[in-house]
Amino acid sequence: MTDSKHSHPHCAVQNCKMSVFNKIPGTSFHPFPTTNEMRNKWLNILKSRCSSIDWARSRICSRHFENRYFDIVDSRRKLRDNALPSLFPASASSTQRVVRSLKPVESTPPRTKIDRLLNRMTQTQLLDDVKSTMRLIKVPDNFSDYVNDDLHCNPDTPVEAQLWLLIKKQDHLITRLMQLVLQNKKHVEVLQKNMEESRNEKKEMEQSLENYKYIAKCLQEKHATLEEQIEILTAVESR
Ligand SMILES: [Zn+2]
Known part of the structure; x- marks a missing residue:
């Protein structure tokens, strides 16, 4: 996988911490799918696991995909078009969840034999x-x-x-x-x-609403970055 100049150097999955600078040998970084159908599928899986997603620049590292989703092309691992990220190391909070046992139902004590x-x-x-x-x-x-x-x-x-x-x-x-x-x-x-x-x-309704909210959030963040860049450019120009 060749990373383009503008792609993020780190994996977008929270708590993953894999980046091009510290990667384990054999780890590759993969861009988001280009079709809406696959993007939605990825979004449903990743929205609770990534703080922000940029369709063009965010990358997901190969550790989140099962081996069956990879093909070897020219001695490089290529992610299949139907690949879905599914491997996420469990966070401490989910493994330490305490399962409470239900109280037994209290029945009236039998009076006679x-x-x-x-x-x-x-x-x-x-x-x-x-x-x-x-x-x-x-x-x-x-x-x-x-x-x-x-x-x-x-x-x-x-x-x-x-x-x-x-x-x-x-x-x-x-x-x-x-x-x-x-x-x-x-x-x-x-x-x-x-x-x-x-x-x-x-x-279903909640799911699509969640997706829209998430997309809106990502767009807002992008917008903020653009505004900052405009401000910097204007400052440079007015000098
Ligand atoms: Zn990762």
Whole structure:
């Protein structure tokens, strides 16, 4: 890679510190791509890693590219047109990040031995168990005769039938709750899908906004340099 006279002598990646003056043998410096598509791709990767980018003069050193992106042409390493910088030594802050463990969920302490045993079972296990037990229990004879129209038992109903009515009510309740759970699950799925779609759109918008901001910042810096040069020239001229 031949560096043009006006190119920056150092790698634009922050914390890299590689320059033509102190480079490790074999390191080459590469200009930014010329197509808008590739420039945007580089920009997305580099904007958080370079303090400033000048399309014409900034250089990225070969240490940031995987080997597969290089071709040997006339015994020189040539960067491929589709190359993307991807190798950046980790900064201290990212490697020292502390991962906090989540607090375990506090459940109410089981009161009896049965509670304790029930807590050990999964929902599916419990449901299956209840279903299979229900199949074994015999419905009391003339069960419906004991139950009146407001779903209560007549005064002379045997305990067995009273309990059976309670089981039927609970079973019905469980079925309704399960239906609600399924419905909610479907709603949540739709909501999540919508959220994901709008999140993706937002992300894209933010990404291009970030790019524009970054370009504006670079242009402002360039503008400031030009103004300085004009000032110097004007001062020289007016002498
Ligand atoms: Zn570098």
